Amino acid sequence: MSRVYNFSAGPAVLPEAVLKEAAEEMLDYKGTGMSVMEMSHRSKAYEEIINEAEADLRDLIGIPDNYKVLFLQGGASTQFAMIPMNLMKNKVADYIITGQWAKKAFKEAQLYGKANAIASSEDKVFSYIPDCSDLPISEDADYVYICENNTIYGTKYKTLPNTKGKTLVADVSSCFLSEPVDITKYGIMYGGVQKNIGPAGVAIAIVREDLITDDVLPGTPTMLRYKIHADNKSLYNTPPCYGIYICGKVFKWIKSMGGLEAMKEHNEKKAAILYDFLDQSKLFKGTVRKEDRSLMNVPFVTGNEELDAKFVKEAKAAGFENLKGHRTVGGMRASIYNAMPIEGVEKLVAFMKEFEEKNL
Amino acid sequence: MSRVYNFSAGPAVLPEAVLKEAAEEMLDYKGTGMSVMEMSHRSKAYEEIINEAEADLRDLIGIPDNYKVLFLQGGASTQFAMIPMNLMKNKVADYIITGQWAKKAFKEAQLYGKANAIASSEDKVFSYIPDCSDLPISEDADYVYICENNTIYGTKYKTLPNTKGKTLVADVSSCFLSEPVDITKYGIMYGGVQKNIGPAGVAIAIVREDLITDDVLPGTPTMLRYKIHADNKSLYNTPPCYGIYICGKVFKWIKSMGGLEAMKEHNEKKAAILYDFLDQSKLFKGTVRKEDRSLMNVPFVTGNEELDAKFVKEAKAAGFENLKGHRTVGGMRASIYNAMPIEGVEKLVAFMKEFEEKNL
Ligand SMILES: Cc1ncc(COP(=O)(O)O)c(C=O)c1O
Ligand SMILES: Cc1ncc(COP(=O)(O)O)c(C=O)c1O
Ligand SMILES: [Mg+2]
Ligand SMILES: [Mg+2]
Ligand SMILES: [Mg+2]
Ligand SMILES: [Mg+2]
Numbered sequence: 001m002s003r004v005y006n007f008s009a010g011p012a013v014l015p016e017a018v019l020k021e022a023a024e025e026m027l028d029y030k031g032t033g034m035s036v037m038e039m040s041h042r043s044k045a046y047e048e049i050i051n052e053a054e055a056d057l058r059d060l061i062g063i064p065d066n067y068k069v070l071f072l073q074g075g076a077s078t079q080f081a082m083i084p085m086n087l088m089k090n091k092v093a094d095y096i097i098t099g100q101w102a103k104k105a106f107k108e109a110q111l112y113g114k115a116n117a118i119a120s121s122e123d124k125v126f127s128y129i130p131d132c133s134d135l136p137i138s139e140d141a142d143y144v145y146i147c148e149n150n151t152i153y154g155t156k157y158k159t160l161p162n163t164k165g166k167t168l169v170a171d172v173s174s175c176f177l178s179e180p181v182d183i184t185k186y187g188i189m190y191g192g193v194q195k196n197i198g199p200a201g202v203a204i205a206i207v208r209e210d211l212i213t214d215d216v217l218p219g220t221p222t223m224l225r226y227k228i229h230a231d232n233k234s235l236y237n238t239p240p241c242y243g244i245y246i247c248g249k250v251f252k253w254i255k256s257m258g259g260l261e262a263m264k265e266h267n268e269k270k271a272a273i274l275y276d277f278l279d280q281s282k283l284f285k286g287t288v289r290k291e292d293r294s295l296m297n298v299p300f301v302t303g304n305e306e307l308d309a310k311f312v313k314e315a316k317a318a319g320f321e322n323l324k325g326h327r328t329v330g331g332m333r334a335s336i337y338n339a340m341p342i343e344g345v346e347k348l349v350a351f352m353k354e355f356e357e358k359n360l
Numbered sequence: 361m362s363r364v365y366n367f368s369a370g371p372a373v374l375p376e377a378v379l380k381e382a383a384e385e386m387l388d389y390k391g392t393g394m395s396v397m398e399m400s401h402r403s404k405a406y407e408e409i410i411n412e413a414e415a416d417l418r419d420l421i422g423i424p425d426n427y428k429v430l431f432l433q434g435g436a437s438t439q440f441a442m443i444p445m446n447l448m449k450n451k452v453a454d455y456i457i458t459g460q461w462a463k464k465a466f467k468e469a470q471l472y473g474k475a476n477a478i479a480s481s482e483d484k485v486f487s488y489i490p491d492c493s494d495l496p497i498s499e500d501a502d503y504v505y506i507c508e509n510n511t512i513y514g515t516k517y518k519t520l521p522n523t524k525g526k527t528l529v530a531d532v533s534s535c536f537l538s539e540p541v542d543i544t545k546y547g548i549m550y551g552g553v554q555k556n557i558g559p560a561g562v563a564i565a566i567v568r569e570d571l572i573t574d575d576v577l578p579g580t581p582t583m584l585r586y587k588i589h590a591d592n593k594s595l596y597n598t599p600p601c602y603g604i605y606i607c608g609k610v611f612k613w614i615k616s617m618g619g620l621e622a623m624k625e626h627n628e629k630k631a632a633i634l635y636d637f638l639d640q641s642k643l644f645k646g647t648v649r650k651e652d653r654s655l656m657n658v659p660f661v662t663g664n665e666e667l668d669a670k671f672v673k674e675a676k677a678a679g680f681e682n683l684k685g686h687r688t689v690g691g692m693r694a695s696i697y698n699a700m701p702i703e704g705v706e707k708l709v710a711f712m713k714e715f716e717e718k719n720l
Contacts, residue, residue: 002388003387004394006393006394006398008399010598011398011598014398020387024383026382027376028362032364033366034364035379037374037379038371038373038374040368041560042687073433076597077596078434078581080582080583081584082581108581111582200602201561201562218471219471221440221441221471222437222440224581238370238554238560239561240561240600240603243561243600321394
């Protein structure tokens, strides 16, 4: 068996140790005589799995008791609706548009109330994060929405916006658990897990308790109420059991690596290797304003589409997978999530150097 | 490793051959150098997986081109809302109440329009299927809704209701692929996969094309529109990739067993072993009217709660798991889905005989 270096933006590389454990436990989870896929979600064994996953996540982030951790289905895209349906009491929300995902969330919110785009970086193909220190926050805004790490464009908020006291809601799909966060600054932090945490099919929402109420918009489906999931500890209906089990293993893996401080160091080291190379390269260049660069998604270009395509093709042949940029952007993108080992980035840069020498 | 006999109502037993393959492919799916969990849902390898899963399902059931197959998230419970939101043009629908799941769907529909309970078997604890040959179908009903196999109560429609020309919508969560069906009799056939088909976190909806329109109720979340998923071949957003992959393997397993005709024979054989025993037993008895008995879920009681508890406990110790009846009903329930081997049922009956001898 030979594993490739997988730079996919998501679903993405998972820790090999996690996959090995999952394979070993596939037919018999810890002497239960069954796979986790076959387990009743109301069984003791499964209850332990989901409870432990939640406890480990709380521990990693440092989530206080007044926040609920919800394991949900429907991906981040379902949250685009669930957030306004649960939070829009005044039917007003402010959105900061830093990429396709923020924009999609913004458009979805328009189905439910007045969603205002209070800032945007679309003027420069979303290659930067707007100054959010003094935005025209709506007086009656139910929340201010951001996409904290922009998977497609490779930008990341280094400072959270000044919401002027309004509730902050953040999509952290592509930076989940990549570094320490102060959860108390958020009303809701949520994301699909399929980048840094686990297999597609699980979304995690960390929601401050006061935002979880029965006062939702009329017509909100039961399954889209935060309260139903909070009241039932994510077991209102059958959850995506196996996915949550894998997430739990990843939480334990991150703990074993030293927690979020250690992940941050690890991720900064990897990102520096790639960005430093890009900054001195005469062939490749990053597309993002330096101060807004993501640690997770690194888009770059040669400036020549044919050469980009050649690079992606040759990289693939050399065992570097999924380096093609997002279909809406072009160029290249290396996603270097938590589970990407440092050697993966080192080897990629070595390959890029070689390519540069041959093609400059 | 020793596997138990798992009579869970769902998530439930899966074919051992499927689990073995999944374990083997966990770190490297067919030479791709990665797990299916790590694969971009837009990659060629994954496209093949989902396309093949759909093709095999179409083949098994015999689904004509004017039906779409959708792989969705949110479980059957999300369909309870998705169905009225997409289908209630006249805001009227008729529901036949044969258990908790039909009732939950009925209640959810009331959020969106006039849902009528046109028949019910609640008078006898849902232990039978009402006569549905001449029901007061509403003239302007957008659809008639049934739960075709009632997981909790162990009943199954042997004849579909006479809908008097209205669209039939059926929850088949607990009888999916257990026997041949004529899909053309349904407008929508749907279910969570976590009983007969795969791991929790995937719902499959087979929807007749004319029911898939942009004319949905105002406020329908994008992710709850059938059309968005149909137009994007279940890849509008990141699907529950790994779950779909396992479903695909189960489809191939069913094919290798001889398809739905063979499954039916297999299931009838297993059910007969259990029902025949119940019918002659002096200790145990089935709770369902004979002509409405499910092939999949077999509830039974001793008539003595303490003895029931004793049975469940001793059965568990002997390697028969999850025989406790649903928390809302009590007694016992043996779910004997497709993947339950015939020996599992034979051994259970042998154990029941022994228990009867000792406790009568
Ligand atoms: C930042 C961000 N938000 C949302 C999404 C959409 O997630 P999902 O496919 O789970 O709906 C993505 C997907 O890549 C993303 O990167
Ligand atoms: C017949 C039936 N419908 C619906 C459901 C609910 O499914 P889910 O948990 O996927 O929402 C179940 C769950 O057991 C069921 O048996
Ligand atoms: Mg983006
Ligand atoms: Mg450069
Ligand atoms: Mg039922
Ligand atoms: Mg009897």
